[in-house]
Amino acid sequence: MVQRINLGSQGLEVSKQGLGCMGMSAFYGPPKPQEEMIKLIRTAIESGITYLDTADKYGPHTNEILVGKAIKGIRDKVQVATKFAFFVDEKGNQGIRGDPAYVRAACEGSLKRLDVDCIDLYYQHRVDPKVPIEITVGEMKKLVEEGKVKYLGLSEASSADIRRAHAVHPITAVQLEWSLWSRDVEEDVIPTCRELGIGVVSYSPLGRGFFSGKAIVEEIGDGDFRKLVPRFQGENLEHNKVIYKKLCKIAATKNCTTGQLALAWVQHQGVDVVPIPGTTKLNNFKENISSLDLTLSKVEMNEIENAVAGVKGDRYGDMSMARTWRFATTPPLSS
Template structure:
């Protein structure tokens, strides 16, 4: 597929332009089973860029660190100049424990470390991966603003942030994008977060737009997960919930058959139809799956088809939470008032 087939879009209102579909790179290195062969993943990333998908998403937490190192290798030989590179900070692993950190000194140290691992002078889009509820968001944003002024990052993003956190952060320095989980079976952000982003001119980056693969393969996909795959611990993938949720996949698959596309393409097309300010970032580790995913950009859905799809995955029909209770999301992202901050 030629590069021209992947349209471009403005993400947010600060000037960032990206491919209308991105590439989530996490599964290449972490969480979804063992790390994949490095040479194959470099080839996949470069194939994506040649195909017109130039918005690449990583994090220092993926590995930890190994995904950024992989990206650095893929970005050699002139590839860096063709991509919009997004990475994240804010989740730390210490003695096997996960914690969240937004202290200014940590923000700066994390950015410097990511720049070094990625072998770049500047990060295009730098997200706070999870919100540190001990630190006022204004304090974290103050340090990110300094990094923008110093030319180390171009644009600032938040991931899994509540509407009030987004508003407070945006008042300190413009937020270019909010990354959130959004798919046919994960729609809880539609009530307040997405309208807030639109009011403020903030772009929306949809991660796991294929329901972490469930909307691609249903129960068959779940049965083939390796023992190292983090999805095994996610409530929606527990056997008793898969048994109920498989009906959702079967209905999506039936509509996809009628439309002459794959269930993945149909689920992705649904996300694309949410608006011109939305950029999904499906991940994959196979070139053939990538090629299938970008064809979703050309699928047209009527209002009736959109409504029918949504009826398959109403909130009361989806069994299980999207994360185990130990994982913080936007529901847990409120931070103390700035007046309470006493310094590090």
């Protein structure tokens, strides 16, 4: 069974590796067959994975419904994390909202779709550049006081916003992209989380499938947003494939797959880190969970890091990149 760890310092206990459910419903091509995905989620739970990650944006909404169906009757065996912030109005306009009315409405919607009485970990998916984070987290705090949410989290938030949010109500976890080719968070965000006793949830720990070798251009179909990601395009991709081949050689010496090696690297970052690799295939899930058995020495960690140095291309396109922790921030409370 999978080891359980404390995520953050507020009392939330989760499996050392979680399951990202997004790709089952959205962004990586057409939605996958519901019954197959429910079976996969339940297999993960039976294998000891207790932390399930979803969001109202995934679908939109359909992924929460899927997760809700998968945990029916076994709610006490899992910790469900979901997120709010992205919206699409009646006219098709898209944006990010962190105002109190939207926070509350989004939570009510997620509770209904998940068919649960309480959300274990509720994240602000992206900070709203129009609303001071103290206002947003203040409303999230009320949801905790009302028993609708147990713990609070932030996703893609800067260290400054994390500090401001944590002063309003303890933040249990910060979710961010942390992998062999997304390491800028180590400069400031990760140290801030550790100073404040906040857990770290690593999404896309396999580089959106790149380090597992399952996401090269020839295999990316229509409707897969990775076609728009600079790291998977043109010269950037060709350069990054050379990096992948270096990783393959190291994996061979460890008698494991490149995906397992990349996941193990994330898992070796500390006892406060929980990666949430996503998958839609049982074999891939088994491969991911087996990475927990890998042990890497400091020398091997350095060898892996040196092998993947020099990745080319941003991790998002321009518009999405502008919403990440490095570029997005909330206005001062006094403004």
